Every structure is written in C-alpha cells, then in structure tokens.
Amino acid sequence: MIRYMGTRKNMEGATVYVFVINGAQKEVREGNLKQYPGCYEALPASAKAKIAADRSWMSKL
Helix, strand or coil: CEEEEEEEECCCCCEEEEEEECCEEEEEEHHHHHHCCCHHHHCCHHHHHHHHHHHHHHHCC
C-alpha cells in the first residue's frame, strides 16, 4: 500500500515527496520516483503538474 503524505525540503534543500509504503515512511526525490513503482501514480494532480513543468524547463537547457 502506498499513500502520499506531502512534500518537504531535505537537509540539502532539495524537494522530496513523502510516502508511506507498506507502513514505512520514505522520502523520495523526483528523480528517484521510477525506483518506487506506484509512487508516481499516488501523487496528486498538482504534484504531477509541477514535475511536468520541471521536466519541460530542464529540456529547454
């Protein structure tokens, strides 16, 4: 079971997404979402939109 809890900044200042995965809390960076199947699908539409905006901005560089 995967449940999205929110976002926060880690000690390095990067945004991480906080999930509860099978009862354990995990902080997942945007680039590591592929390593945790089901986490991206658990994100709300607003978080998915922010990720899409970040990806489009990075593709322009």
